[in-house]
Amino acid sequence: MAVIEFIKEAKKYIPDVTATVVRMPEIYIPKCEEIAKELGVKIRIREYNVVG
Numbered sequence: 818m819a820v821i822e823f824i825k826e827a828k829k830y831i832p833d834v835t836a837t838v839v840r841m842p843e844i845y846i847p848k849c850e851e852i853a854k855e856l857g858v859k860i861r862i863r864e865y866n867v868v869g
Contacts, residue, residue, distance in 0.1 A: 836858050840862055
């Protein structure tokens, strides 16, 4: 997956990486947290806000 590869590459150059996930019905947050932990990065969960 391209996002995971991007995070791995970013860690080579940036000492403090945080992955951001937007909370939506089709996104399984526990899996995102697991992946972030495996990659050794922080995770930030944001709420989805519809403007309009």
